[in-house]
Amino acid sequence: MINGKTYNLILIQLKCYKDNVKRILYIIIFNLVFLNHLQALIEVDITRGNLDPLPIAVSPLHVDIKSENYEGIKIKDLGSNISKIIENNFRGTGLFNPLKKEAFVQKPDIAHLKPRFEDWRLIKAQALVTGKLLIKDQKLKVEFRLWDLTAAQEMTALAFTTTPSNWRRVAHIISDKIYERLTGEEGYFDTRIIYVAESGPKDQRVKKLAIMDQDGSNNKYLTLGNELVLTPRFNPTNQMVTYMSYFRNMPRVYLLDIETGTQEVVGNFPGMTFAPRFSPDGKKIIMSFAKDGNSDIYTMDLDTRVVERITDHSSIDTSPSFSPDGKFIAFNSDRSGLQQIYVMRSDGSNVKRITFGKGIYGTPVWSPRGDLIAFTKMHKGRFYIGVMRIDGTGERLLTENYYQEAPSWSPNGRVLVFYRETKAGEKGEGFSAKLWSIDITGYNERRISTKTDASDPSWSSLLSK
């Protein structure tokens, strides 16, 4: 076990996507105090539905009076704005119950030095987050501590230095560190979601690529809506996106560099290419190519441009998804008559059907942990999002609705985001498309708020990993 007071320095590279200019920012994290792992501290079990969320108090961060103004940032409110983001992240997990600030018993700066544990316990808090911040010389310094109130001790403490405009990401990184400390699992708050923003009537939909932070802020459109765009997906480093576009009425798979805004068609296929995804190493794109009415699965190496045919069957083969080790591919085929899920080796050999339940199955997506496949199931006019083991056993349906599909995994493999559409009336009224998330426990179903209607979400990996 690590013990003692050595300082540990971690450098995290942050990519800034602003103004299409490649700017690299650094966040410096000092591991202030090391923890004694031998002691039994509070722990949150996330492997099952949590009906008794952990009461946690997130104190507003204390703003140092020596702080200077910085363009566009209300320094006075920054401490409570950061704590609000952390609270919102925690509430969204369903695992934590952030307590109301009115009940807080100590001032932020005093609590941050050392909380009066017994007083905080009176308001039924089990964990406390405190912190302070300072903006000086165009730099934002943030420090936070997580306290176990029952054991009356500090669990973790970190300090960050970054550009002040990065303050939202600081709040997400703090949330991730606390989530990791309390659950033993990697967090998923410092992440983004790319999706298709929808507007207009149902039979004349305008669709644009859009990207936002996981909590819905910093929304930005990546295309103008002049052509139909579908199914965007991140590459492993979150700088590239592959998607399908009807640019010039030629439905093809495209590759988009988010930082520079440059895009290109993937490959030189004489027909429709669709359903793209990256390989786990980011070097290949796997997709379907439709020729003479028959869709098969192909890969293209982005460096060598070599195209490989993976399936060769007279049925529809689509929605391919690699296993995280790159050795297998799950996909959708109607070779048995109706849509079912199949798994094969990444060279196309050893094809095995894995779904045999009632109904038809689509959109298999391999979990980043490698243990599960998420899918869409259609049965008796209802749509389900579910998970199963990679051999098709242990099917669990998480949510049922009129129409929903296209699950995408949180980077820690604990949460799925998907889209849901509602029934439309005579002229298309009442129709909506929204993003939702659900834990793989089947609990904690939540709407993800977006500025417009939304579909085809894809979750990034952790940005600061």
Next chain:
Amino acid sequence: MTLNKNLKNIFLVVFTTLALSACSTAKKSADIDGDVYTGKETVEYLAAGVPDRVFFATNKSSLTTASRATLRKQATFLRKNKNLNVTIEGHADERGTREYNLALGERRANAARDYLMTYGISGKRISVISYGKEKPVNPKSSPLSWSQNRRSVTVKVN
């Protein structure tokens, strides 16, 4: 007699019920056969008597007898208009996953193209494009509108 009167009432009720149900099935069979749309509500025409579209059953891309008749009319029309090229748009209803529907629309458009080709129309004159479930002709969520949306539409290019 009371008994007779009661019987009469019962017959009346039974008769009306039959008549009503007969009426509703009659309407249904006029527009949908199996679950293939057979009506004319959304249909447009390439020329007088030449419908521009054919309809499909759920998850299917096979052509019905009526679809073949429509496509033969299109073939005759295209033979008469030798300089005309067309695009066949393939569509699916909203009750499937987006990616599968793109493939299904492609398969439907090609089924129509193949049939036109067997009637002597050069493949060079016919391009295909699939829109999957993206461009419904009828936005309502009902079995009737879904059947109208499962279609391939022949569109003049020049």
